[in-house]
């Protein structure tokens with residue numbers, strides 16, 4: 001459990017960022033607090049973003065913009081998302097704890113934290129996704145994931161190019177609602193394939209050799225083998241690295257097949 005000394009509702013992003021900069025070590029930008037409350041932290045200044053209008057999913061300039069305060073449950077129910085990208089954003093989160101939890105946990109808290117186990121990050125990485133940070137500006141999700149974790153900026157929104165990609169999401173869990181043992185997403189727009197593998201247990205990464213296999217038409221099984229060969233897989237209490245590697249082969253192959261059956265996205 002955490003304690004909060006001062007709980008503030010900034011009216012503008014600029015104000016929120018100024019509050020964070022004043023004392024970054026002892027301040028926290030709040031998402032749904034689902035992760036924060038698992039730890040033991042003394043927060044001097046809690047920065048609540050809920051008055052900033054960041055709880056919307058919108059179509060803008062050829063992108064689907066998802067505000068930081070959009071909940072995981074909205075990803076499952078918002079019609080702008082259920083009908084796009086094979087519905088993978090909703091599918092990727094549907095096994096996270098339960099509906100009440102997903103009504104609180106946010107996209108901002110999930111993506112900014114760069115959890116290795118993140119189902120959502122694995123799904124977003126297989127799409128053409130950018131993140132918008134208040135201070136650092138807009139950058140590709142992949143670049144953001146390569147950066148070390150520092151709580152010194154505010155994630156404002158996630159942007160996905162609305163390019164009509166078809167996509168598939170696959171994960172394996174020891175039990176329903178547990179953290180994923182492996183999370184895989186595959187997407188296709190004509191010959192442009194994207195393969196993302198998360199919960200390795202390291203952060204999600206693109207499997208570029210697998211993508212190249214698919215672009216050359218070498219088939220789903222070859223792509224699965226390529227992904228298993230090119231990425232690193234580690235062990236934790238949920239599974240060993242060798243098992244994860246085998247799973248990657250199967251799940252990438254399965255995801256690629258589903259995209260082939262779903263058409264080329266064009």
Ligand SMILES: Cc1cc2nc3c(=O)[nH]c(=O)nc-3n(C[C@H](O)[C@H](O)[C@H](O)COP(=O)(O)OP(=O)(O)OC[C@H]3O[C@@H](n4cnc5c(N)ncnc54)[C@H](O)[C@@H]3O)c2cc1C
Nearest residue numbers: 029031032033034035036106108109110118119154155179
């Ligand atoms: C029991 C449990 C089981 C879970 N299982 C899974 C699972 O199976 N799969 C999965 O993918 N995830 C899982 N999660 C993670 C969950 O889905 C959320 O990602 C997590 O709770 C964070 O979301 P939140 O909105 O509650 O963030 P918070 O707890 O509010 O914040 C988390 C961190 O992010 C920072 N933060 C929040 N919003 C922003 C922002 N906009 N900009 C910058 N920093 C920000 C906070 O300061 C804090 O440091 C689980 C979490 C819990 C507690």
